[in-house]
Amino acid sequence: MAKSVKEYLAQNDICFDDILMVPQYSEVVSRSTVDFKMPIGGYSWLDFPIIASPMDTVCEKDMAISIAQAGGIGIIHRFMSAKNQIKMVEEVYNHENLKLPVGAALSSTFVEEHVEKLINAGASMLLIDTANGHSKMAIDAVIRLKNIVGDSVHIMAGNVSTIEGFIALDVAGADSIRVGIGGGSMCTTRIVSGHGIPTLSSIINIREAKDKFNLNAGIIADGGIRNTGDMVKAFAAGADAVMLGSMLAGTEESPGDLYFEGDKKFKSFRGMASKEANKDKDIAVAEGISTKIAYKGSVKDVIKDIRGGLGSGCSYSGVDSLHDLYKDSMYIRVSPLSVKESLPHGR
Secondary structure, three states: OOEOHHHHOOOOOOOHHHEEEOOOOOOOOOHHHOEOOEEOOOOOEEOOOEEEOOOOOOOOHHHHHHHHHOOOEEEEOOOOOHHHHHHHHHHHHOHHHOOOOOEEEEOOOOOHHHHHHHHHHOOOEEEEOOOOOOOHHHHHHHHHHHHHHOOOOEEEEEEEOOHHHHHHHHHHOOOEEEEOEOOOOOEOHHHHHOOOEOHHHHHHHHHHHHHHHOOOOEEEEEOOOOOHHHHHHHHHHOOOEEEEOOOOOOEOOOOOOOEEEOOEEEEEEEOOOEOHHHOOOOOOOOOEOEEEEEOOEOHHHHHHHHHHHHHHHHHHOOOOEHHHHHHHOOEEEOOHHHHHHHOOOOO
């Protein structure tokens, strides 16, 4: 039986593959006319609510420019010198005099002078980039950043997977919060630590709490999103935007050199908690892996496919706005065999 998203609150631990969305009566004339604008906390509206993840094989200058031109925003990762990060932010913001929106990631031990230079360079979003956002260090960092910048820039924080973690960062002053722990394609946190909650369940429960308690922060679905179908499900569950890593990796605009194996092209892709990303640091245990990913060409083509998939998802649910997907979509819970049936199997 089809259910609304709120009716699934009593059925926790739902992964993206555990549900399918129910096709409904639709008057959407063309998928190309679907409105993708979404409110993201105090950031007004994103014309296209995708955010490039602050990973050193995903988002630097070229990726941030392409994502911003598409209506989203890229967050320049923090695994570089302060000078280089500031320079990249400035180059994105001033790209062809367009004043593009751009974000920058910070550690919880950020230096105030660096924050001021990022803002002067044009950063409109700053992220307190921590694996466990429901920690004293992360919460204190958000409070400290809020005291420095006030409402002049958007503050993003996370990651969290519980209502309590979301509320803590919302109260601290975060404008948006990344939701999802352990679901990233390069993440091994659940295997190493035994901790985590399926990302879709986290989104559903946190969105219900956000509405119930009138919380202000936007919900950023981060982790476990492998395709546009997962993105549609995330928005239907209550996300305000999605953060993408693997879907943007391996493109022309992602950082890293292109290399060949025979006649096939590849780029590197790694989690920021992997040994490879921390080879110069003494870390207790790695919570991520490194791999190669097939070259995908320009990220502009990936963005075009994402637009098509999101438009298709809205059309099947009978809504002409991504913003309406949360209140109007319906789910059914499916068996693991449905995943196999959903894949191409005609050959």
